[in-house]
Amino acid sequence: MMELDEQKIIQSWRINAGSWTHAVREERIESRKLVTNQAIVDTVMRYHPATILDIGCGEGWLARKLTERGAQVVGVDVVPALIERARQLGGGDFQVCSYEELAAGRLRRQFDAIVCNFSLLGNESVTNLFAAIPSLLHDGGHLFVQTVHPHIACGDAPYADGWRPGSWTGFGPEFSDPAPWHFRTVASWVRLFCTSGLTLIELLEPLHPETNKPASIVFVGEKPEVESFFETV
Amino acid sequence: MMELDEQKIIQSWRINAGSWTHAVREERIESRKLVTNQAIVDTVMRYHPATILDIGCGEGWLARKLTERGAQVVGVDVVPALIERARQLGGGDFQVCSYEELAAGRLRRQFDAIVCNFSLLGNESVTNLFAAIPSLLHDGGHLFVQTVHPHIACGDAPYADGWRPGSWTGFGPEFSDPAPWHFRTVASWVRLFCTSGLTLIELLEPLHPETNKPASIVFVGEKPEVESFFETV
Numbered sequence: 001m002m003e004l005d006e007q008k009i010i011q012s013w014r015i016n017a018g019s020w021t022h023a024v025r026e027e028r029i030e031s032r033k034l035v036t037n038q039a040i041v042d043t044v045m046r047y048h049p050a051t052i053l054d055i056g057c058g059e060g061w062l063a064r065k066l067t068e069r070g071a072q073v074v075g076v077d078v079v080p081a082l083i084e085r086a087r088q089l090g091g092g093d094f095q096v097c098s099y100e101e102l103a104a105g106r107l108r109r110q111f112d113a114i115v116c117n118f119s120l121l122g123n124e125s126v127t128n129l130f131a132a133i134p135s136l137l138h139d140g141g142h143l144f145v146q147t148v149h150p151h152i153a154c155g156d157a158p159y160a161d162g163w164r165p166g167s168w169t170g171f172g173p174e175f176s177d178p179a180p181w182h183f184r185t186v187a188s189w190v191r192l193f194c195t196s197g198l199t200l201i202e203l204l205e206p207l208h209p210e211t212n213k214p215a216s217i218v219f220v221g222e223k224p225e226v227e228s229f230f231e232t233v
Numbered sequence: 234m235m236e237l238d239e240q241k242i243i244q245s246w247r248i249n250a251g252s253w254t255h256a257v258r259e260e261r262i263e264s265r266k267l268v269t270n271q272a273i274v275d276t277v278m279r280y281h282p283a284t285i286l287d288i289g290c291g292e293g294w295l296a297r298k299l300t301e302r303g304a305q306v307v308g309v310d311v312v313p314a315l316i317e318r319a320r321q322l323g324g325g326d327f328q329v330c331s332y333e334e335l336a337a338g339r340l341r342r343q344f345d346a347i348v349c350n351f352s353l354l355g356n357e358s359v360t361n362l363f364a365a366i367p368s369l370l371h372d373g374g375h376l377f378v379q380t381v382h383p384h385i386a387c388g389d390a391p392y393a394d395g396w397r398p399g400s401w402t403g404f405g406p407e408f409s410d411p412a413p414w415h416f417r418t419v420a421s422w423v424r425l426f427c428t429s430g431l432t433l434i435e436l437l438e439p440l441h442p443e444t445n446k447p448a449s450i451v452f453v454g455e456k457p458e459v460e461s462f463f464e465t466v
Contacts, residue, residue, distance in 0.1 A: 151384035159446050159447055160445070186436060187437050190433070190436040191436075199432055205418055205419060207393070212390075
C-alpha cells in the first residue's frame, strides 16, 4: 500500500498537469531557464549516451532536448495528462509508467543513461526506484539526478530527512493542491547511490548567477562493470 | 615554490602550537566536544583498520583515541612544536613530516586507513596530497576527511572555491596571526576524491545538536582493488 503522502504527490501532478505544461513551455520558471535546464542537458551529454530513459519526464521538454542532441530517448511519467502533452510535441517515446512499474521491471530493457530531473519527490517510491536502477542500466551506464539543493531547500528547519509541506509559491494562481515532498540531506542522497550499487563519480552544484549560491545539485552515478559490481553488492 | 598563503598556514600553526594544544586538551572547542571528535573516531573505527596514518595530527588527540581503540597509528605534522607535544603524551608514532614530503613518498609504507581531521586547509598542498593518497593506502584501504561544512562555512560569500581570510574568533586572546584558508565546495571535495582514483563510498553530515545544522562534513573514499583501480586512472 502506497503511503498517503506519495499518493498526494501524484494527485497534485494530475491536477496541475495543464498549468505545469504552460509554465515549462513558456519558460516561466526562472532558475530552470537561467541554470538548471542547461546544467542537466550538458551533464548528460558529456557522457555521450546513445539511449536514455527520462524518469518522471513530465511534458517532455528534457527528452526532446536530448533527442535533438542525437540520443534515443524513452520518457516515462505516471500522469497520463502529461504523457499526452509530451506525445503531442513528440521528440521521444513517451509512456505512462509508475515508479513501481519501473521497479517491477515493466520496461524489459537497459539504457546507457537514466535521468531524473527534479522528479524524485517521495520517500519509499525513490528508495524502491534506486534499488531497481542497476537493472535498467547497461554495465558502465550512468544515472543522473538533479534536484533542489538540500542546503538551500532546508531553510530554517532541522537538516534531516523527512516530509515537508509543499507550496506552489511563485508559480501563479492557476496552480493548486501542492503536495508534500520528502526532504533528503546530501548525505542521504549519496547513501542512495552507494547502497544501490552505483559508484558516485560526480557531484555538481550549478550556481545561480544572481545569488551566487547553488541553484540545484546534480549527482552522477555509474553502474560498475560486472566483476566489480558483484564485489560491491 | 610554495604559495605565500600556504606558507602563512604553516607559520600560523607554528606561532599558535602552544595555545592550540591547551585548547584541544582542555576541550575548549565546543563543536569538537559535542559532535566532531566522536564523529571521526566512530566513522574510522567502523571500518576496523589495523594501521592508520593521521595526517596533520597536531598535538595528537585523535591518534591517541584511535590507538586506545586498538589501531597502530602514525601521526605526522609539519609543525615540530606540535609533534613534540604529541610525543610527550605518546599513544602513537609521531613524526615531523610535511605534506610535500608525504607526497614525495618519504614514509615508504602503506596503511589500512588515512585520516585528515580538519587538517586540509590549503589549495595546492591539498591537491598534491590527494594525488599521493593512493600510494599510501593498501588496496581496499580508506581515506577519511573531516572538514568544515562548505554550506555552513560559506557564509554570505559566493559559493565558489577560493582563499578566504582566517580568524581565531572564539578561540581566546592567546591566539594570533590567523592564516587564510582555502574554501572548497562540496562538489570540489568530491572531485578531489574521484580524480585521485578513490571511490567515494560515504558522505556524512554530523548534526550539531543545538543548531540542527551540520557541524562538519565527513568524506570516506576507498582505494579500489588493483584491477578496477587501473581502469579508473
